[in-house]
Amino acid sequence: MTRCFDVCNGDADGLCAVVQWRLEDTRPAELVTGLKREIALLARVVEAQAGDQVNVFDLSMQRNRADLLRLLDQGVHVRYFDHHATGGLPSHPGLESHVDEASDVCTSLLVDAHLGGAHRAWALVGAYGDNMASVADRLAGGAGFEPGDRAGLRRLGELINYNAYGDDERDVCIPPRLLYPLMACYADPRDMMAHEPIVEDIDAMRRGDLRQAAGATVLWQGPTGSVRMLPDAPWSRRVLGCFANRLAGEAPDLAHAVLAPGAQGFVVSVRAPLAHPHGAHALCSRFGGAGRARAAGIDSLGTGDLERFVATFATTRWSPG
Known part of the structure; x- marks a missing residue:
């Protein structure tokens, strides 16, 4: 019997x-997911055999290439939706690729396009959560969503995204692997907001974290952006991406980097200016990080590299793409 895995x-x-x-393909599937910075998830797919189906969503192909090739060589069919830099697509008959690295695209929108907008409200939640508010607003307006509904979908997307950040599952309000089944119960995310108490629980935690993040230390501030440092605490690593997104929204012409101490140096979230959303991946890749043009990160910036990172950030030229 063919098995399905969603990663x-x-x-x-x-x-x-x-x-x-x-919602479109209701066959049973095993979910493989993790926190925001757990990227190499295809390594966890060890039971797939020839003829099985593995669907991959929103994971860097560069970081998963070895395991992708392993699965393909085993005769597994892989369907891959993503918007991160690939480093070159493998040529294999078992790979169905839906990859677009454009700065105005996210994985939820790629799936939405593939499904012909069948579940547009969830696509909007994903786009809003990925800090693509202007793109999501245009899509929502064209689909007839009222301003109040758009605001609710944006709030839910931002909450789900915030909930993914942390060093381990104990840091977050609810592990993503447990949040997904709650989401999947609802064809319309507005019903989830109305009936799932976890939404308000996540919101309360996020508001508290953002209040603390407002006191972040400014390491550098200039005409092109700012670099801020949060203290060494679970809440700071939990709010890292959410705080970076908020700064980007408040100052769309500026770039922002937010750091927090991690197990090996610092974790970093970088946001290119929303008005010029290109350059975040290129910057982070110079320090062992990854991501996409408008948003990227570094899992372990060495303490000895901090000064060089700030100097490089300060001299980065951001562009429309």
Whole structure:
């Protein structure tokens, strides 16, 4: 019997992509997901055999290439939806690729396009959560969503995305692997907001974290952006991406980097200016990080590299793409 595996990032974009897919294809599937910075998830797919189906959503192909090739060589069919830099697509008959690295695309929108907008509300939640508010607003307006509904979908997307950040599952309000089944119960995310208490629980935690993040230390501030440092605490690593997104929304012409102490140096979230959303991946890749043009990160910036990172950030030229 053919088995199905859905492998995704545990942020809003990844989870909302899977929800859309499974609302359309209701066959049982095993979910493999993790926290935001758990990227190499294909390594966890060890039971797939020839003829099985693995669907991948919102995971860097560069970081998963070896395991992708392993699965393909085993005769597994892999369907891959993503918007991160690939480093070159493998040529294999078992690979069905839906990859677009454009700065105005996210995985939920790629799935939405593939499904012909069948579950548009969840696609909007994913796009809003991926800090693509202007893109999501245009899509929502064209689909007839009222301003109040758009605000609710944006709030839910931002909450789901915030919930994915942390060093381990104890840091977050609810692990993404447990949040997904709650999301998947609802064909319309507005019903989830109305009936699932976890939404308000996540919101309360996020508001508290953002209040603390407002006191972040400014390491550098200039005409092109700012670099801020949060203290060494679970809440700071939990709010890292959410705080970076908030800064980007408040100052769309500026770039922002937010750091927090981690197990090996610092974890970093970088946001290119929303008005010029290109350059985040290129910057982070110079320090062992990854991501996409408008948003990227570094899992372990060495303490000895901090000064060089700030100097490089300060001199980065951001562009429209």
